[in-house]
Amino acid sequence: MEQAKLTASPQGEELGTLGLSGLRLTLRLCYLNFAVYLAVYVSGMYINIYITSGVNTIGIADPTNMIHMIGATVNFAISFIVMIVGILYGMRKVALFSLGALISLVAATIGGLLFLATGGARQSGSVTLVGGWIMSLLFMLALFLSYYATLRIMRATRVLEVLGKVQ
């Protein structure tokens, strides 16, 4: 019965071999990823508006900066896990979208390091500013790509649920 559910893949649907319980677990992990994205976004905005105010510098050991960097690390780890799940369990699009999110996060991290290493304030110079822009834009791209990977997992979950009810 379970095997029939897994192999009965409707046209164009990418269900993978993970099974319903595994998909639900992965979906919960994706939700957790969005909570962490939100924490990274809020801490980044807090740093931008209240700590640097566009003028002051921020150091690596600032508590808000540490929360921001740890959040970004957890985002990276979760996106990597989702990509590996996509590769191992035959969900190509999930793997590709997550890979895109990972590349974006790596480039955003390099932008963040550039920002910190070249002064840490918007008025520190054009290189610092470019670092900040790279960080912000690629963070949004990573969020967008993670959203698409989550949608694919959500769709596979719904299709398997419907197949389960039909059978």
Add this chain to the structure above:
Amino acid sequence: MKSSVVTPAESDRATSASKQTNKLVYMIYVQAFFLAVTYVVGVWETLQVSNASITTPEVIEHGIASSGFAVLTGVVGFIAALQGKRRVSLLNLALFLITVAAGSTGFAFLGNTSDPTQTTITNLSMMATVAIAMPITGFSITDVSRGLNGREDEPSPVGVMTYLALGALSLTIIAGAGVPSASLYSVAIIAHVGFAALTVALVLGVLVISLFEGYSSGAGWDAQRVLYSLLGLAFVAISGADGVVYLTTGDMSYVVVMAEFAVLVYIFLIVTSGAPYRVHLGGSKKTQGVQS
């Protein structure tokens, strides 16, 4: 005589599960490799690099290796959860959280490199994480590869002895991390030497039990396991000798060699835990047909 017929669907599922488990084993080996690199670069950085900053090459290398380790710990934990390996999953997810917390002390250290208290906190928390990770990766590899080798029963005496040796090695490393601190020196050096001696004894025990286990079962000893435990014993002995040379000469380069040989002891103990390991790239084909 009890017989059971394995259907093609069940056979496919067993083959698929075997392939996934095999991939999990490889991931644990890669995780252990990243842990070893993190430790080696971290020790090098502590002893040889002054005025560390976010752009120091050793700091970047250590950061990349430790991030790789953290990410793979998360992956191993989650894939183990998907495969229903509850203990491996919980231990690795706990290790992931500990690693992230220890990483944050590194950020605090980079912001204040001149504070000795911050340096001690960073050294101890990172070394404690490495030390906690060693037995966890050892347990993961033993637990997962036991299923792959078709030995679902309780851990063998060699497996238990290897856990103990990894635990003693971990305690040696934690105590060693306290040695550079003036306030902890006297306690840390005694504990470090004591746990190091215990580690040597336990690695010798792994070798002896590997030999005896094969003889007592009548199947002969497992060459892979004996070879890896022998290599582990050789490196733990060299590492200990380096420590003694450092105490008599005061040359810090011996501490670096000691720490880097200690990581080879860890690697050989991990490989001993997984031994005998065989490549299952095509998955198991023994599940097909009639089994009696």
